[in-house]
Amino acid sequence: MCKWLLWMAVAAAATGQPLPLGELPRGKVVLIAQPHHDDHTTDYGMGGFIARLIENGYRGVYIRASNDEKDGRNGYAQNDIINLREARAGLRHLGVDEVVSLNWRNDFMNPIPLNELREQLIFLIRKYKPDVVLGHNPWEHYQKNPDHRNVGRALVEAYWMAGDRNVHPEHFALGVTPHAARHFYGKGRLDWGLGQQSNVAIALNETQQRKKELAIAAHRNVYHNPGAKKAYLAALAGEGKALPELAAVDDNTASDLILHWWMNWISRDIGRRAGVKYAEDYYHLDRWDDLPGLRNYLQRNAR
Amino acid sequence: MRRRQFLLAAAAAPKTVMVVAADARWLECCAGLVARQLAAGLRGLLVRVGDDRLEGWNMPPEQAAWRNRLEAEAAAKVLGLAEVVSFGYPASELRNVPHTTLRDRLLTLIRRHRPAVLVIPNPHTEHDRNLDSYYAGAAAEDAWHAARFANYLPALALEPYVTPEVYYYAPPVDPRRREPEAAAAFVPQPVQVDISPWFAQKLAAARELKTVNRARAERLRERLAAAGQRLPLLATVDDAAAARLAEENLRGLAALGAEGSNYALAEEFRYAGVEYGIPAKYLR
Ligand SMILES: [Zn+2]
Numbered sequence: 001m002c003k004w005l006l007w008m009a010v011a012a013a014a015t016g017q018p019l020p021l022g023e024l025p026r027g028k029v030v031l032i033a034q035p036h037h038d039d040h041t042t043d044y045g046m047g048g049f050i051a052r053l054i055e056n057g058y059r060g061v062y063i064r065a066s067n068d069e070k071d072g073r074n075g076y077a078q079n080d081i082i083n084l085r086e087a088r089a090g091l092r093h094l095g096v097d098e099v100v101s102l103n104w105r106n107d108f109m110n111p112i113p114l115n116e117l118r119e120q121l122i123f124l125i126r127k128y129k130p131d132v133v134l135g136h137n138p139w140e141h142y143q144k145n146p147d148h149r150n151v152g153r154a155l156v157e158a159y160w161m162a163g164d165r166n167v168h169p170e171h172f173a174l175g176v177t178p179h180a181a182r183h184f185y186g187k188g189r190l191d192w193g194l195g196q197q198s199n200v201a202i203a204l205n206e207t208q209q210r211k212k213e214l215a216i217a218a219h220r221n222v223y224h225n226p227g228a229k230k231a232y233l234a235a236l237a238g239e240g241k242a243l244p245e246l247a248a249v250d251d252n253t254a255s256d257l258i259l260h261w262w263m264n265w266i267s268r269d270i271g272r273r274a275g276v277k278y279a280e281d282y283y284h285l286d287r288w289d290d291l292p293g294l295r296n297y298l299q300r301n302a303r
Numbered sequence: 304m305r306r307r308q309f310l311l312a313a314a315a316a317p318k319t320v321m322v323v324a325a326d327a328r329w330l331e332c333c334a335g336l337v338a339r340q341l342a343a344g345l346r347g348l349l350v351r352v353g354d355d356r357l358e359g360w361n362m363p364p365e366q367a368a369w370r371n372r373l374e375a376e377a378a379a380k381v382l383g384l385a386e387v388v389s390f391g392y393p394a395s396e397l398r399n400v401p402h403t404t405l406r407d408r409l410l411t412l413i414r415r416h417r418p419a420v421l422v423i424p425n426p427h428t429e430h431d432r433n434l435d436s437y438y439a440g441a442a443a444e445d446a447w448h449a450a451r452f453a454n455y456l457p458a459l460a461l462e463p464y465v466t467p468e469v470y471y472y473a474p475p476v477d478p479r480r481r482e483p484e485a486a487a488a489f490v491p492q493p494v495q496v497d498i499s500p501w502f503a504q505k506l507a508a509a510r511e512l513k514t515v516n517r518a519r520a521e522r523l524r525e526r527l528a529a530a531g532q533r534l535p536l537l538a539t540v541d542d543a544a545a546a547r548l549a550e551e552n553l554r555g556l557a558a559l560g561a562e563g564s565n566y567a568l569a570e571e572f573r574y575a576g577v578e579y580g581i582p583a584k585y586l587r
Contacts, residue, residue: 114398139429156432161395163526166357166364166518180526184432197429199478283430287526290432292475293331293555294523294548302532 019273019281022200024056025183027131032096033063033121033155034135035109035147037071037087038219040094043266044196045187046134047094047212048204048280053132054095055208061098061128062091065117065151066106072221082221090218093211100124109150117151121158122168126176133159137186137283140196152186159184160290185282198281201274204267209278213263217256229254317346318419321466322384323409325424325439326353326394327371327515330378331556332472333422334505335498335570338382340420342501347384348416350409351375352439353394359514360521364393370514378511382504388412397438402445405438407456409446414461421447425471425573428480436473444471470494471573475559480571489580491573497566502557509549513542520545 030053032040040062041047054060068083069076080103088099102120104112125133136143138152161167163180172178188196204212216223229251236243246254267278274281288295320340322329329349341347351372359367368391376387390408392400413421424440431437449455451465471491473480484490498505509516517540524537536544536551557568 115396153434157395157434160432164357164522165525166359166367167395178525180529182530197479285430285432287530289430289476290474291523291552292559293552295555297551297555298534301536302527302534 017273018275019198019201019270019279021274021276021279022202022282022284024052024202025132027182028058029128029130030054030058030060030132030134031063031125031128031130031181032060032134033065033124033151033158035064035066035104035145035151036106037064037068037083038090038216038222039136039148040087040091040096041212041215043262044189045280045282046185047090047215048208048267048278049134049185049202049282050094050096051208051211051215052202052204058132060091060094060096061100061124061130062087062096063121063124064099064101065104066109066147067101067103069106071106074221079221083219086219086221090215093214093218095211107145107147110146112150114150114154118154118158118161119168121155122162123171123174123176125158125162125181126171126179129179130181132183132185133181134185134187137188137196139283140186140188143188156184156186156285159285180287182287184285186285187280187282196281196283198283200284201270201276201279201281203271203274203276204278204280206278209264209267212267213260216263217259223255223259224252225255225258226251228258232258317344319348319416320345320420320422321348321350321412321416321418322422323350323424323439323443324352325397325435326433327355327358327375327512328433328436328474329424329472330505330509330512331553332474333470333570333572334378334382334508335501335557335568336422336470336472336496336572337384338501338504338508339496339498341383345419347379347382347386348412348418349375349379349384349387350412351387351389352392352405352442353397353435354389354391355394355515357394358518360518362514367514367518368394371512374512374514378508381508381511395435397435400438402438402442405442406445406449409443410450410456411459411461413446413450413466414456414459414464417464418466419468421466421469423447423469423471425473427471427573428473429477431474431476440471444469467577469575469579471575472570475556475571480573481563491575491579493571494574495560495564495566495569495571497564497568498557498560498570499566499568502553502568506550506553509553510546512549513545516545516549517542520548523548 067080069080072079135155136148136152143149163178165178270281271277271279354368355371356364356368372389379387423443424436426437426440451463453463481493520540560571561569
């Protein structure tokens with residue numbers, strides 16, 4: 001045992017620690033690949049970052065891997081159609097016009113042939129040639145949704161494999177070429193214990209925060225809840241409390257207001273960790289993340 | 304009687320260190336540790352799960368797989384490993400191999416060779432974007448666990464076996480890899496292993512992986528060129544330049560592995576030894 005150095009340093013809890021602010025990566029195209037219609041903007045990512053990239057000259061492409069048949073109360077087929085339409089509407093608030101739907105079955109992504117989904121993502125990365133890839137952090141802890149975990153796994157492999165000409169060479173006959181994106185940002189929840197081990201925060205301004213709130217509100221099939229006002233006020237009354245601001249508006253406006261409060265709070269909470277008003281947090285893999293032994297050498301010698 | 308003969312035979316044989324590898328990256332992660340174990344008198348066995356068919360440049364995957372098998376065997380010889388077993392599963396496709404199939408093949412080898420030390424990919428590491436290591440590591444860890452139970456594969460007629468020491472390896476990309484677990488027992492703890500005396504041997508073994516080194520150098524040159532960059536070392540990519548790049552990589556990794564220690568060159572692992580099964584307070 002004396003030949004080894006046993007690490008016994010006390011580990012600091014990651015959640016709540018200060019986060020470094022990340023620079024906006026340079027580039028022209030961002031590809032966002034997620035399982036669901038609404039994953040472009042939820043309480044734990046990415047709409048603000050997408051809006052900021054688009055404002056800085058990026059073009060965006062959103063890949064919806066599933067058919068979202070379970071989200072909503074309209075039956076499978078109708079849910080699919082409504083959710084796709086609302087994804088387009090939400091993404092337009094962020095400045096993204098192109099949505100590609102792969103239509104794998106919603107909430108059935110554990111048993112799907114994941115290497116086939118990976119191949120689709122490799123092809124799309126080769127086609128759109130993104131500088132930045134956004135998706136779910138496949139190493140997020142306590143992720144219960146198999147769609148998030150599995151699309152994240154397929155995507156993080158597609159991210160490096162798309163640049164390797166030995167991978168799916170049959171694609172090249174279709175006019176695409178190998179492409180290695182330079183950045184991967186993975187999102188995850190930070191409110192599930194040590195759910196998301198982030199390493200960077202992306203600051204948002206008021207406009208980007210506002211776009212993010214509009215983008216999620218566009219998903220009325222799953223987020224619009226006119227019954228929420230009555231339920232919240234009744235619960236508060238039971239504790240002897242009142243919320244006049246909510247009581248003063250109609251049920252539809254109250255639903256939007258609650259969504260606004262929720263989204264605003266989470267961006268402020270992450271912003272606080274990074275010393276800015278609003279932010280989102282990510283796990284960032286940069287271009288040399290797969291070559292830890294060469295990182296310093298490349299920084300010194302690549303010109 | 305049969306059992307007694309078996310035990311006598313096992314006692315006479317040198318102890319074995321068994322290395323499980325998803326791909327050619329095993330050498331950068333643990334070749335120093337393996338050389339160290341072999342120098343201490345252990346016999347070495349390398350099990351290659353994937354076939355490294357993507358690690359070639361301008362050649363069909365079958366040719367890359369064949370060359371990489373021969374070159375892995377040559378590298379193993381330089382390190383002093385006695386045997387290499389190649390399962391031959393296509394690289395990047397390990398997700399499609401049933402977990403129990405892979406586990407049971409590894410379990411069979413564990414019961415047959417009864418290794419004193421297992422060195423396996425760490426399936427619990429985070430942020431390694433090559434997930435073959437995850438699938439091979441998960442099967443290897445399960446094989447280590449299951450090999451001890453008589454009800455697993457009784458038809459093999461091989462004695463159940465517990466490997467007393469396990470090293471989990473991974474490329475150093477997980478920022479939390481040095482954080483100790485909450486308890487010393489039942490979870491592998493981070494260790495750094497001094498490889499300074501064996502580093503030259505590790506370099507010599509890496510030089511044998513000509514096809515892998517060449518493919519990596521060409522890919523890196525292409526990645527840099529796509530960003531309008533170049534590396535003077537790769538102005539001309541030949542075997543010498545590729546070997547030099549591999550050496551820079553190994554030096555960089557060994558320096559990273561030694562960070563925070565008094566060692567010049569090291570590798571880092573998660574280690575499950577005797578304290579894994581018996582809490583330290585009972586060992587005193
Ligand atoms: Zn989702």
